[in-house]
Amino acid sequence: MTSVRPENRPLLALAPASGAEGNRHGSRSHMTCFFRCGNACDQPEPNPTDHVHVRDEIARAVGRRGFLRGGTLTAGALIVGGVVHSGGLAAAATQAPRRPGAPSGHGSLGQAAFTPVEPNRRDAFVTAQGFDHDVVVRWGDPVVQGAPEFDAHAQTVESARQQFGYNCDYVGLLPLDDDEALLVVNHEYTDENLMFPTGAYSADDVKRISIASHGMSVVTVRRHKPAGSWKRTGPGRSPHNRRLHDATVFELTGPVAGDTRVRTTADPAGRNVLGTLNNCAGGTTPWGTVLSGEENFNQYFDKGAGLDPRYAAQYARYGITGSGRGWGTVDPRFDLSKEPHEPHRFGWIVEVDPYDPTSTPRKHTMLGRFKHEGANIALSTDGHAVAYMGDDERGDYLYRFVSAAKYDGSGTKAARAHNLTLLTKGTLYVAKLVGDGTEDGLFDGTGTWLPLASDTQSFVDGMSVQDVLLFTRLAADKVAPTKMDRPEDVEPNPVNGKVYAALTNNSNRGNAAMPVDEANPLASSQVRASIAAPLTKASGNRNGYVLEMTPGGGDHAATTFTWDLFLVCGDPSAPETWFGGFDKSKVSPISCPDNVSFDSAGNLWISTDGNVLGSNDGVFRVPVAGPNRGQVQQFCTVPKGAEACGPLVTDDDRSLFVAVQHPGEIDGASFEQPASTWPHTDAFPRPSVVVAFKSR
Template sequence: MTISDSPRRFLPMADHVRGKRSAVTCQYKCANACIGPECNQSGNEHFRDVASAAMSRRALLGLGAAAAVTVAVGGLRSGAPVSAAGAVGSGAAFGVSTPPQLPFSAIAPVANTVDRFTVPTGYAWKPIIRWGDPLFSSAPAFDFDNQTAQAQVQQFGYNCDYLDIIADNGGKTGVLVNNHEYVNPNIMFEPTTDAAELERRGEIYKMAQGFAVVEIERKRKRTPWSYVVDGRRNRRLTVESEFAMTGPAAGSDLLKTDADPTGRLVKGTLGNCAGGTTPWGTILSGEENFNGYFAWAADTDGQKRYQSSASTSTSTGWPAYDERFNAHNPDYVNEPNRFGWIVEIDPEDPTSTPRKHTAMGRMKHEGANVIVGEDGRVVAYMGDDERNDYLYKFVSKNRFLPGSSKKTRAKNMTLLEEGDLYVAKFTGDSPAAEITGTGAMPADGAFDGSGEWLPLTQNGVSVVSGMTTEEVLVYTRLAADKVGATMMDRPEDVEPNPKTGKVYVALTNNSRRGSTSTVDEANPITGNRYGHVVELTETAGQSGTTFGWSILLLCGDPESVDYAYFAGFPKDQVSPISCPDNVAFDSKGNLWISTDGAPSTIGRNDGLFLVPLEGSERGHVQQFLSVPVDAETCGPVIHDQEGMVFVAVQHPGEDGTVAAPTSYFPDFGSADPGDFGSGPRPSVVQVYRD
């Protein structure tokens, strides 16, 4: 496919309808991971038997071969208070369970044809920063008709995902950090087939992705933020920025290319999805769908486990003119191995070199979230966001040092370079005959059980038979297959609750559950279109190897999904929710969930939802906001003590074109299809009490 091709010409829509996304999002975001053969062919329900067969390490990895080779437009302007069209159920305010400084009545679900950013009565919203806004005075103002790579590298990047708002002491200044996951050529440029122009645009795409650090300021606490041009900490990281590899696989032959014979310095970061903020103040970013940027050979087990089929082109067009994105070339066959890592970035030092931590394993990382364990070691929880892939955690070798001195912080910044990597195996406590795939509860009244963290490395060394430490870390999926991990329904964000230590796993969906993987008590729905949320309790401490678990939510619209379950809370009193993606917590320990897929599954725009976890309100899902048409809600940040919520609005108007936009977010300045200056522009939005 060339960039000028229509996204609707080449995708079998039925496969996407069964899933959660539009065909356009699938093409540009995850390279159609939901179409074609499964990456996970382990059949882990019987893999221990398979693994017992004679299998050489070289045959498993295939290293020998590798070496050889149109909608309603809401006329609402940003910043204007927007009332909900009515509350869920009886319309009564659900004030009992909302945080004291963030009271709200749940908004009514918004139809997936409505181009509007909707917040509760009594709240207003305003963008902090939009795609193309200049970070430096040397950058031009955004001009859709005159985009250049030189301008974009100094401007805020494209699709926003992971977000944090970190206030400095005093609360009047701070820093905004944000991932830029991917681009959509269809709504960035008019169609063309000119090769030179496609290459020019390809360089813009490189600068539009990656990461942004932006200083912010305000007049006083509890008021909206503005971003600062020429802020001391302002920075863009892109596909051309330099990253250093750390950990046991740094310098491995599996990471060496013609351009980097050391295997220690990588140019760029790709597919940056969710992330996390560490206790020492750095930012973690997960490299997720990196495979979609390469012409892919898929001629070894190692490659096939990350993309099952070969390809010769990408939506960015990079392989046509940049040889490092052509993995068919023997000189660059290892280039994809240099992506799929957890990246650590220091937002305080714009001159620092960001690092990719090999000790944490290589996969399609949604993100990583860190908590300090009872023994002082830090624990990072990670999801591998693909159908039938796994849940992981990393436990550091060394212990966290409290304090904020430069020396202490520098020591803590090495914690993710050494440690042990684990993958989760779930076991249900009900007879298999009671797990029918229909969502019917087993006899004990809950989907729950126990689990074990299976080691992949211990003391920094491989414990997987037939695989070296470097192989375990570079081909982590193969190692997890081999030890018999539980295939999950797309584990996306995985976060420990800072109040309780319990871990919450957002499982977005798996429309092929029951066909390419069997149902089990942790993944109990055949053709799981709506997703679910698992609550996990470590039983031997945060750094231990056993846990208990239960399903908190089985998502869906309770009016049409019989099995929908909300921790036992009455179904007729909740907001319908589908495809949980990112999670966050407020100061009281309540769970907040952002969604990605409601438009194609329950016919509603995606949004942000509050879910209390304790007492009589446990499971009471309440919708706080709704994003515009075609958009995904990303990176929620909850500052409830200030009465503020922040979200990244990704891919608004994704299904449109330049000639026929489907969204005008965030400016809503014109309904004239020819006036692209009014939107759509991915943006970071703040919601505050009006």
């Protein structure tokens, strides 16, 4: 794909790559690939390692059973997860403070029967019959007191820092009282083609406003009618409202704070970072804070006069090429030739205290640096905080962190102060999954958490604690964990204690550099002689999986676990798909799982990103236990060109929050010629958070 800048439009005007037709990846356009992740698929795979592990089991299984034909699974050969699980482990899955409300059967999203939404291409947010939705907050809505009303023709850096940012992603909800709560939302990236009218701004103004439109927002919301609906509280009556942006100071914590490699001209001490970038998913902690993952941060840095050769290997492993957004011309910290350490200050898990709008948000170096999708906390049997995380890249890894200290649930002020330190000391691990072969008819096996570093000791030869945490991908490479298919959201289920990971897709799975294994079984139809055969082209795993992990002994701090592929996504009529053992003729098609969440009954809720099956993305409900285990039902779809983010079900099961990201992001669209006008309040699209609920 190329980018051009017409004289009358000082923005990025995208043209599809030569020969490209339609969307680039399923429902994802060339525009989305460019603006969201900097065309990561066009770059060399950052993970060059050739770990020998699970695929050995598969190779033996192929010899025994021949269940892979041409790199895809034959009809009737795939039985995944086989057993109906009946719960358990619940005590090990203590999670965040209860979201507003108590479980209720009336209007319950977890218990309601509904007819699944049919796949569609509508420019609308479509819910199952009997449910409705409201728009809660839109790009540009005032967040803090004194913020101006949004005017697309009069955007400024100052106004952007006071208004709801662009491209909402993670949604967290923390209670203030029975009727009011704090909505915490990430702003992942910007699309200058859709944000700015042609000729209204200089190129430099576009860059400055775009930088300011990243970050996070804290917005006060109040219950509304009908039950399950929520509305924003006006900024003047919301002392908790906050906008975190490019000028917000974030504190580095943990062993990397102060390291010479995070020191810059503006921060010679290496302890305070301005802003947070490309914030994707997140999680709410048991002590009432929100965690946010910095994901595709690598794309924002310009080469300038050249890359620092000291960091050639590190830059390459993180996909930092210097092909940035031109931001270095308006802020020197984005020029790698001037500030080679600035990228090292991004790629962390951020912790924000929504209850204290004067608090300094923190970047926790103890949780490692990579393309964090998010982080979600469970408590171990004896009270340690365990954070589960995914590195969203083809062929990268699953991680977890176990705190050194224990959670204090007494509810005192001192207890909360203690809990706010839990993510600063502990041990970081990476996952190795081993298959047991497929003679049992299952894709399942065992796993081990391999230690990388504690706050006092490195477990990786030749690397210090600071090395491991700063260049976590390189450290993990040395211990040979399992290369996964874009591990995104990883969350513990508060009802059954298991952990669920969305593995979105990997079109390269099955090529010579990334052979299939039992945890990542779908390969290209180009494979002929064996699954390890080199490929020239690969379709690979295009629809994704949902991985289910059971901690050893029901304890999240255990170093072992068992796993199975709960869902192999795609068209139910395709032989390779699997839906937890449920009748495939009675499920919704699902493609590219991205974020996961749970209701009070323990049902899994999945949002998708990049559906390759010919429909808009959406949100799906899936029971994980009982006779309906694996019954995928589409609850809603999002508008044209959009991705479904979140999702979040309130604890009373009355409300489903969904962040609708990049509506109308379709090749050829612009501010003047939009491909969507959702939420239909303006002549151009506005990314927004919606809440769905039972109709009267």
